[in-house]
Amino acid sequence: MQSLISKPPNKKKHLNTPNSSNSYYLFFIAITAATFILFVFYSRQTDPRHICSTVGPLTPAQTIIADEFATSTIPLVTIFHYATAHDIPQQTKNEIRKPLDVLQSLGPCNFLVFGIGHDALMWDSFNPRGTTLFLEEDPKWTISSLRRFPILRAYTVRYNTRLMEANALLLSYKKNCGAVDGDDHPLKDDRRCRLALGEFPNEVYDRDWDVIMIDAPRGYFPSAPGRMAVIYSAAVMARGRKKAGVTHVFLHDVDRAIEKLYAEEFLCMKYRVGGVKKLWHFVIPPAVNVTDTAHGFCLNG
Incomplete structure (x- = not known):
């Protein structure tokens, strides 16, 4: 993948000069910005199930139902859910x-x-x-x-x-x-x-x-x-x-x-x-x- 950060021209490194400090500071900012852009891009391509923390935690009852999918057959989970749910079908x-x-x-x-x-x-x-x-x-x-x-x-x-x-x-x-x-x-x-x-x-x-x-x-x-x-x-x-x-x-x-x-x-x-x-x-x-x-x-x- 082509880098999102353009390569600076070749220069001699002068570690103790003000210009060198500014260059390292700008490079750090560029790396941080590129990382953020890549994070935003890939998070939008991610399955919603992996970014669902944005909608808040489940209630204890909802957590129990969600966990049941790992161990119980689907019809049993469905019965369990509707037997304990307050919300009913439309x-x-x-x-x-x-x-x-x-x-x-x-x-x-x-x-x-x-x-x-x-x-x-x-x-x-x-x-x-x-x-x-x-x-x-x-x-x-x-x-x-x-x-x-x-x-x-x-x-x-x-x-x-x-x-x-x-x-x-x-x-x-x-x-x-x-x-x-x-x-x-x-x-x-x-x-x-x-x-x-x-x-x-x-x-x-x-x-x-x-x-x-x-x-x-x-x-x-x-x-x-x-x-x-x-x-x-x-x-x-x-x-x-x-x-x-x-x-x-x-x-x-x-x-x-x-x-x-x-x-x-x-x-x-x-x-x-x-x-x-x-x-x-x-x-x-x-x-x-x-x-x-x-x-x-x-x-x-």
């Missing part, structure tokens, strides 16, 4: 039952979950031997969750939309979305379409997801990211599926206007197979032309 018992039935019928499968909530360990345990991946907008919450439940696979992701833009984005997507060149994933690196989540970790694009749970990001105040881009991108993933089968998409909080509006536009009511309270269930087949949005998603099938 969804109701009946809402949870629908995805559980699908995961049991498909398992092991690829399960993509938008959001890390108090139910994260539960969702992961419902897919034993499968791949369950969580995408969370809050880095501190991601780190905290990985400390508590080190078995989880999770990434912190960013969204560039705001709930207040939902109507405008819906009106403009046919013009700005869908024009993807090459054989790459139809979402990846798409910077023109603001509804396309194109800057996720490669693992998101490298798999066909059998089940997608949309329960994030935040969508209950105007400056929140909203779930517009997630709903659009989940529909693109399902339409672009390469292996046999269909994609099950579960959307939570459909009592809110934007979730319902975007579900009708992109997930398509003809693919809705059921729902319980605030949870809708869609079964979406792959499409022949994934990027064709000229007439809308639901008219093209």
Whole structure:
């Protein structure tokens, strides 16, 4: 690796002169600065589980649960956690039952979950031997969750939309979305379409997801990211599926206007197979032309 410190010109060393003292002092400052820069660079590349001291210590109860992962089987740890936890899953018992039935019928499968909530360990345990991946907008919450439940696979992701833009984005997507060149994933690196989540970790694009749970990001105040881009991108993933089968998409909080509006536009009511309270269930087949949005998603099938 090329040194970050430029080499000074060759000079004779005069150990007892003022200029020599200044040179050593400047050299020491340069070494310190370079070390700090390298530390910052590599710390940002580190797995969040190794830098989680920034979010504070775990409580005694949380520490016990985290330590159990080293010695106990996952189902037992899950039971232990929810038997002793004060926080309960965001969804109701009946809402949870629908995805559980699908995961049991498909398992092991690829399960993509938008959001890390108090139910994260539960969702992961419902897919034993499968791949369950969580995408969370809050880095501190991601780190905290990985400390508590080190078995989880999770990434912190960013969204560039705001709930207040939902109507405008819906009106403009046919013009700005869908024009993807090459054989790459139809979402990846798409910077023109603001509804396309194109800057996720490669693992998101490298798999066909059998089940997608949309329960994030935040969508209950105007400056929140909203779930517009997630709903659009989940529909693109399902339409672009390469292996046999269909994609099950579960959307939570459909009592809110934007979730319902975007579900009708992109997930398509003809693919809705059921729902319980605030949870809708869609079964979406792959499409022949994934990027064709000229007439809308639901008219093209």
